[in-house]
Amino acid sequence: MSNDTVEKQKVATVWQVAKAVMFAFMGIRKKSDLENDAATLKPTQLIVGGIIGGILFVISIMLLVRLVVS
């Protein structure tokens, strides 16, 4: 049963990682959410998430710029 819960948590982490990275980009995080992150997320997940987040950030600004100049 407890193993199942752990499995479920692991599946749910993509969104969790995305949320943690998005908040990191703003530089804000609620303490309870942070503690939750620290307990469940692995550093590798955050690094991969951060790189993907960085690429998405660059792409989104590029799209915005294209929209502005078009």
Add this chain to the structure above:
Amino acid sequence: MAAVHGDAHGHEHDDHHPSGIMRWITTTNHKDIGTMYLWFSFAMFLTGGTLALGIRAELFQPGIQILQPELFNQFTTLHGLIMVFGAIMPAFVGFANWQVPLMIGAPDMAFARMNNWSFWLLIPAATLLVSSFFVPGGAAAGGWTFYPPLSTQGGLGVDLMIFAVHILGASSIMGSINIITTILNMRAPGMTLMKMPMFVWTWLITAYLLVLVMPVLAGTVTMLLTDRHFGTSFFNAAGGGDPVMFQHIFWFFGHPEVYIMILPSFGIVSEVIPTFSRKPLFGYSSMVYATASIAILSCVVWAHHMFTAGMPTVGQLFFMYATMLIAVPTGVKVFNWTATMWRGSMTFETPMLFAIGFIFLFVIGGFSGVICAIVPIDIQVQDTYYVIAHFHYVLVSGSLFALFAGAYYWIPKWTGRMYNETLGKTHFWLSMFFFNLTFFVQHFLGLAGMPRRIPDYNLQFADFNMISSIGAFGFGLTQLLFLYVMINCIRSGEKAPQKPWDGATTLEWTHLPTPAPYHSFEKPPVVQ
């Protein structure tokens, strides 16, 4: 044999201190190395400062009085290089050497011998930079950014500068690998990453930035070197190269470099403000996140330094938007420092004064940075004194003031003696006054169109230049007062109490005697 006598020998070895000069040359102790870094950087600060006073003396009046244009250009170039690579960066590494092991409960840095080597590499590099004034053709004169074609055309001085930058880069990379390894592997039991003091966090992130960008700088100067001597044409348009490519590569290093020089200041201020507000740091986790965010963003904004170099509108807008977004995490930090002070039991000892001065003036520098990020404005103020004013607000009242705050804050722990509070406060107020006298007026000069790196100017700029030069000499002399306060403290300061700052909560204050013993945390403390 060694195994039989292992214990006794090991103990004997611990107590063995080489004395005299050999103690400093052979030391692997993080405190000794930290002290050497700090003295070295202060000596470089005075050297770079003397060059700055030469510049300001020439600019006191219109016309050429003291420095011929060639020598003036050498002064501006070496002032920048010495201050960035010789003063500010080594000073922060000195703080890291002293404080990181003490704050995470480690006995020393991870690679103690490499630590010694990182420091001693600085001496030949500094010697090369300073001695380049005396070689035929003089020192490098193309600005601290050493753009080609100026840097491909210069004399022997440029080669010495390239070699010096290589050595300094190697020293920085070794220093940062050491800091990363120490922080990740040598924390006391119970000190999780999210319990680390902010100063340690900011240095961890800074060290990663250094490992990322210093090789880029090394690559850039190597390409310059091969262009100069081995027939390549990386940056030579006549040979199919592109001088603008140099600017892209340089600023891919250069902009993160700006954050390398400011993130550890954020760390020091984040230690000082809570101590003297007697409250925990507001929004600790958001501070960590904001630091990481600033570091990531710093890698995608470099071309805002080259809006006038020729770039498609799409590129200008991209770098303008990305640059302006950095104001968000930086704003989070300023908000958190202010919120930490809110309703705190504040007292205003010298470290706190410098920390508050830092916040006040760094915000001015930050805002003028946002102004420079706006492309149409940047095209007007590019290469004017407005830019000079902007980055001195960030680097002098930002980095340097934070270094002063840190020095006054930790000197009792380092020496076991207190500095003279009245003199410390005098140092702060004189620095504050003369700094603003020097640099605030440069905003007006820049907006009126006075170009940087030129030894002469039109009569309309005369008054503000005179004010700025008076301020610069006042600021320079004030720093001799800092030297006096520190020497006075070390030699004859009052004995410091065990914990002179009652609001301090980090390990070096709570778990170690004052002064910190030569070998500390031989047994790691347990962090609750």
